[in-house]
Amino acid sequence: MTASFQRAKFVSKLPETEISIFSRMSALAQEHKAINLSQGFPNYPTSEKLIALVDHYMRKGCNQYAPMPGIFPLREVLAEKIHMLYQVDVDVEKEITITSGGTQALFTAIATLIRPGDEVIVFEPAYDSYRPSVELFGGKVVPVTLKAPHFTIDWKEVETLISPRTKLIIVNNPTNPSTKIWKKRDFEALGKLVQDTSITILGDEVYEHIVYDNQIHWSLLQFPTLWERSFVVASFGKLLHTTGWKLGYVAAPAYLTTEFRKIHQFNVFSANTPMQFAIADYIRDKDSYLSLPAFFQEKRDLFIEGLKASRFQSLPCEGTYFLLMDYAPISDLPELAYATQLTTQFKVATVPVSAFYASSCDQRLLRICFAKDKDTLNRALDLLIKI
Secondary structure (H helix, E strand, C coil): CCHHHHHHHCCCCCCCCCCCHHHHHHHHHHHCCCEECCCCCCCCCCCHHHHHHHHHHHHHCCCCCCCCCCCHHHHHHHHHHHHHHHCCCCCCCCCEEEECCHHHHHHHHHHHHCCCCCEEEEEECCCCCHHHHHHHCCCEEEEEECCCCCCCCCHHHHHHHCCCCEEEEEEECCCCCCCCCCCHHHHHHHHHHHCCCCCEEEEECCCCCCECCCCCCCCHHHCHHHHCCEEEEEEHHHHHCCHHHCCEEEECCHHHHHHHHHHHHHHCCCCCHHHHHHHHHHCCCCHHHHCHHHHHHHHHHHHHHHHCCCCCEECCCCECCEEEEECCCCCCCCHHHHHHHHHHCCCEECEEHHHHCCCCCCCCEEEEECCCCHHHHHHHHHHHHCC
């Protein structure tokens, strides 16, 4: 069979899916030597203590497969963390699974649930892995379109979108890219909508510790009607400034965890062993994650204050390490075109918020990542102020 014949016969399972906007903008930033505020990764050092712990466990010989659900000490400390934060008891053996990053946990949960014809309600703008993961298994995304500046959820609209085919609702809190946090009333409204249904909830809570101005992070774990039907996903990359380690975890009731692990074992089987042991030791110090709000709020405030000298306008940021900038006073270009111009001509790479919607929704907004050192943030601000 010739290569040309193979290409002619090959049918893509995701024909509408392109390379991610993060990869595109990061590549553009590298090509044009721009400051990369597009992709969500820190550019400052990881804790030396944490690195030393990884080295310790590597040298100790913890270099083979971990147990499929994850090592017990890490799952144990996570159960303790969940109890401390949310006053919920999670079974260490049956309800916590360590994963190769948050995105793998999300993908595996979707794979566990979705069959052809199932519908999945997603609040947009949304993290770009949700839709292709659903479509890969024959599901259909039903979007709830939220608009700037408040991105408020109309729960009556959500109710109208629920059908007999609704299998899953995906909740992201704090939300990327809108930077909003769900309030208690939002969870209560969601609980009322699903309480008499068989709908499952997938909670993307990877930014759970990055919430500002003394606001409360509410978790699906705290609402019995929701927790009994939920996967709750978290990320050590966001927790420990180690996105390249690709480690996360998922908490779910035992009946859901059983099904999740059936797929997890044939997807990645288990996650990085020495890093699991290191993290288990490291996060026993609660300050390793309780200090995150103050750490990132300082960076957020620095960038917001700096933008006041520019023509850009910042939108309120309640959580995550992202910020939305409105460039309407500067240009009428569509978001992708302006983000490209900003990267190639002005040397600051960002992400167009329209990329987080399935249908065209151009609001002249850009997302920046402020998980950078102060020098990088100040250099970016100097360039933005000159526009």
